[in-house]
Amino acid sequence: MLIRKFIILSALIVSGCISHPETIAIDFDSGTEDYTPLVRKILAEHPAGEVTIRFGAGTFDFYPEQAAGSYLCVSNNDNGYKRCAFLLEEMRRVRIEGAGEKTQLRFHGAIVPFRVARCEQIVFEAFTIDCDASFIFEGLVVGNDPRTHSITLRPLDPERFEIRSGEPWFTGYDWASPFGENILFDPGTRSPYYQAEQYEHDQKKTLQAEWIGDSLVRLSGYSSRELPPVGSVYTDKGPHSTNRRYPGFSFYKSAGVEVRNVTLHDSGGMALIAENCRDVVCSQYRVEVPPQSGRMVSASADATHFVGCSGKIVLRACRFESMLDDATNIHGVYMTVVDRFTGNRFGASFGHFQQEGFDFAEQGDSLVFIDRADLGVLGCGRVEEVNHVNENYYIIRTGFDLSAIPDSVHIAVGNRAADADVEISECTVRYNRARSFLLSTPGDVCVENSDLSSMMAGIRICGDANYWFESGRTRNVVIRNNRFGTMATGGRSPQAVLQIDPVISHDARSGGTPYHGCIRFEGNLVESFDNQLIYALSVDSLVISRNRFVDSRRFEPRFAGLSVIDAQHCRSVTVRNNDFSGWKENSTISLVDCSEHCLEGEEMPRMVENPNPYFYEN
Numbered sequence: 001m002l003i004r005k006f007i008i009l010s011a012l013i014v015s016g017c018i019s020h021p022e023t024i025a026i027d028f029d030s031g032t033e034d035y036t037p038l039v040r041k042i043l044a045e046h047p048a049g050e051v052t053i054r055f056g057a058g059t060f061d062f063y064p065e066q067a068a069g070s071y072l073c074v075s076n077n078d079n080g081y082k083r084c085a086f087l088l089e090e091m092r093r094v095r096i097e098g099a100g101e102k103t104q105l106r107f108h109g110a111i112v113p114f115r116v117a118r119c120e121q122i123v124f125e126a127f128t129i130d131c132d133a134s135f136i137f138e139g140l141v142v143g144n145d146p147r148t149h150s151i152t153l154r155p156l157d158p159e160r161f162e163i164r165s166g167e168p169w170f171t172g173y174d175w176a177s178p179f180g181e182n183i184l185f186d187p188g189t190r191s192p193y194y195q196a197e198q199y200e201h202d203q204k205k206t207l208q209a210e211w212i213g214d215s216l217v218r219l220s221g222y223s224s225r226e227l228p229p230v231g232s233v234y235t236d237k238g239p240h241s242t243n244r245r246y247p248g249f250s251f252y253k254s255a256g257v258e259v260r261n262v263t264l265h266d267s268g269g270m271a272l273i274a275e276n277c278r279d280v281v282c283s284q285y286r287v288e289v290p291p292q293s294g295r296m297v298s299a300s301a302d303a304t305h306f307v308g309c310s311g312k313i314v315l316r317a318c319r320f321e322s323m324l325d326d327a328t329n330i331h332g333v334y335m336t337v338v339d340r341f342t343g344n345r346f347g348a349s350f351g352h353f354q355q356e357g358f359d360f361a362e363q364g365d366s367l368v369f370i371d372r373a374d375l376g377v378l379g380c381g382r383v384e385e386v387n388h389v390n391e392n393y394y395i396i397r398t399g400f401d402l403s404a405i406p407d408s409v410h411i412a413v414g415n416r417a418a419d420a421d422v423e424i425s426e427c428t429v430r431y432n433r434a435r436s437f438l439l440s441t442p443g444d445v446c447v448e449n450s451d452l453s454s455m456m457a458g459i460r461i462c463g464d465a466n467y468w469f470e471s472g473r474t475r476n477v478v479i480r481n482n483r484f485g486t487m488a489t490g491g492r493s494p495q496a497v498l499q500i501d502p503v504i505s506h507d508a509r510s511g512g513t514p515y516h517g518c519i520r521f522e523g524n525l526v527e528s529f530d531n532q533l534i535y536a537l538s539v540d541s542l543v544i545s546r547n548r549f550v551d552s553r554r555f556e557p558r559f560a561g562l563s564v565i566d567a568q569h570c571r572s573v574t575v576r577n578n579d580f581s582g583w584k585e586n587s588t589i590s591l592v593d594c595s596e597h598c599l600e601g602e603e604m605p606r607m608v609e610n611p612n613p614y615f616y617e618n
Helices: 036-044
Strands: 002-007 011-013 016-018 022-027 049-055 058-062 068-072 080-089 092-097 103-107 112-117 120-131 137-145 150-155 161-164 167-171 176-178 182-186 208-212 216-220 233-236 249-252 255-264 272-275 278-283 305-307 310-316 319-321 328-331 334-342 345-350 366-371 377-390 393-398 411-415 421-425 428-430 437-439 444-448 459-461 476-480 498-500 516-522 525-528 534-537 539-545 548-551 565-568 572-576 579-582 588-592 596-600 606-608
Touching: 036 049, 036 080, 068 112, 112 120, 161 208, 255 272, 334 393, 437 444, 498 516, 534 539, 539 565
Parallel strands: 022 049, 049 092, 058 103, 080 112, 092 120, 103 120, 112 249, 120 255, 167 208, 249 272, 255 278, 272 305, 278 310, 305 328, 310 421, 319 428, 328 437, 421 444, 437 459, 444 476, 459 498, 476 516, 498 534, 516 539, 525 548, 534 565, 539 572, 548 579, 565 588, 572 596, 588 606
Antiparallel strands: 002 022, 011 016, 068 080, 137 150, 137 233, 150 216, 161 167, 167 176, 182 233, 208 216, 334 345, 334 411, 345 393, 366 377, 366 411, 377 393
16 A cells, blocks of 8 residues: 655744644555554554544545454443544544545444544544445335235345344344334435334334345234335334444544534444534534435434533534434433432432443532422532442532432432533435434524424424433524424424423423523524424523414324414513414414413414423423
């Protein structure tokens, strides 16, 4: 292989000399089968960083056999021993760059492409990421038989399909997976099927498989409300708890990380996950299927995900397509208090298994204690000591005395350091399962000039100490000048274009301080079909102004009878100067226990009390 090293001479400035990182150019060599050892060697020779690795044009392959290994706890993914092609630890000023579309980094098997831990000023730029084999099984439905509860598939990659003890499996370079979580796609729209949940096979029930000739497979024992129709595409990513092992980018406790002009076609987990990081920028970052591949699915989970981050998170001119979860989810973590030892010393555990091992807090952090029933604040205290007993049990001492809180109160605790500001602009989301953006951070949030179409909610603002345990009491959120296309085609509960649904039990919603602060939804174009477009629970100030709402009539409403806007237990609600002329006739606005409200504008839907009864925990 051809490796070229050169160092740009130091530049003199008034205060002295600044040395530039060494640049190592790697040209494509058809005789090199695996570039993993070379990258590992370069990084080992630069333990402090200060290096640019520049790939030329070509396809560069990376295999797991000689990749650096480490046991990783990755929030919202699956923990375990991982082999990493690019393992950056405690480095500064490292750049991994290519020649744009001409550079492809291709990863084989069970491997995490990029792991960045405790680093600063790291840049990834101008290359494409792909895998030798998708982590998703896909098959075209060519037949179904209600009598035998069976469907017949033509696998996209039949050589990767196996039958083991009569059950269906799919394989990769060094891994194999049984069938598990599944969803149906419509090849005409490239999106999940309308009301896709009715076609989902109950993964608790075993499928039986048999070959029919050389290229067709029959799956029997299919358990769903409706059998998948002929012409649809069945996709499967394997069992829950084992299908998020290999994220594309994994960032941990790092600052100043940028992903620029990078395309990712596949990942066996989240495409990008950042934990406890500060200042992360993604610009012209694309998650999408390879062109002409015939695939429906790119990443097996979120396109981006940020947990416990601070500083500023920027998503600019990004395109997120075809992943099996959200375009982004930005939140903190609630742990549950399970033991009280003294007034200010307690034991805590994670509420969800995919958060176990998360680095929740360190000395000096400010923690907030809440009541899990109503998410109300009980008090705050600074961390004096943290003992990580194991992945799911921490002993923490703070300056806050818990002894005055009755034992009957179930307590959760969050870290106030997770306060990132968020800027999202000129982004596109489409063809994916789940939502577009989940935004649960106390920092300033702005979403603007983006085009969003996703299977479930458009923008979800939650806060939850009972299921995912994702914290995030927002203070100031602005959503403006966006286009919301077809939303809410699936999901077991109603899904709104703007869905503000902190998980607060029904009997604890009245009275206390609203969970969320000020949320403004302004100047947006909403073109959708279901009845409810905005759902808001427990907001201090909700402003909905200068938006245009258009009934696309693309599908039959899934939850007819709901109000177009539904606000419950909010202090102040303003609905002003919106255009409802293209919306459904006889629509209504429902306000329940909203102490202040202002409804102004022409053709304003009439105000009623028609609360959405579906939302409780989700």
